[in-house]
Amino acid sequence: MIRFSLHCDHDHEFEGWFRSNDDFDTQAQKQLVSCPVCGSHKVGKALMAPSVATGRQKEKIAIAMSKMASELREMAKKVRENSDYVGSDFAEEARKIHFGEAEQRGIYGEATRDEVEALVDDGVDVMPLPVFPDDHN
Structure with a gap:
């Protein structure tokens, strides 16, 4: 663009x-x-000057990205601490909760792209949790 x-x-x-x-x-x-x-x-x-990032701008961008990564990491941590892990049963359990067939609670787990698309089509609110490299350590 x-x-x-x-x-x-x-x-x-x-x-x-x-x-x-x-x-x-x-x-x-x-x-x-x-x-x-x-x-x-x-x-x-109109005539436009090209947008060129200076060293200071690059530093500001790097700081902002680092802050955003920290905030995402903290958000994912809170979700994991306050939700039930349901593993590969995520799509099935999310659908049960959405339709009132299971207890209302926060869950997280794994789902395929097709499962997530089907959940969204059914009106189920889902959001991917970021996984960072040091999460595996």
Whole structure:
């Protein structure tokens, strides 16, 4: 995806995301791109400086990612501490809980992609728990 800085014929500035330069051109020609302020379809691309991460920006990104990983790790730990492990019976047990056939409680375990998709289709709320490399130590 490419972010373009755009402007309309009334000098309103905004941004848009497109798969490619050609994608923008095609959509603009078909009048599918419009100004969010005035609705004008006369939209063009403005000059944009490329986004280059500096050393300081890279450091901020690394710190933010480390913090996010720590928070995810803590969330997964709390779920595991406060839920019942049901192993490969996860999909079956989650469905029973959802339909009131089993006690309402937090569970975690393993499920295949097909099982998870079927649960979602049935309206069962599920969420993958992250597994970190040091979780296996």
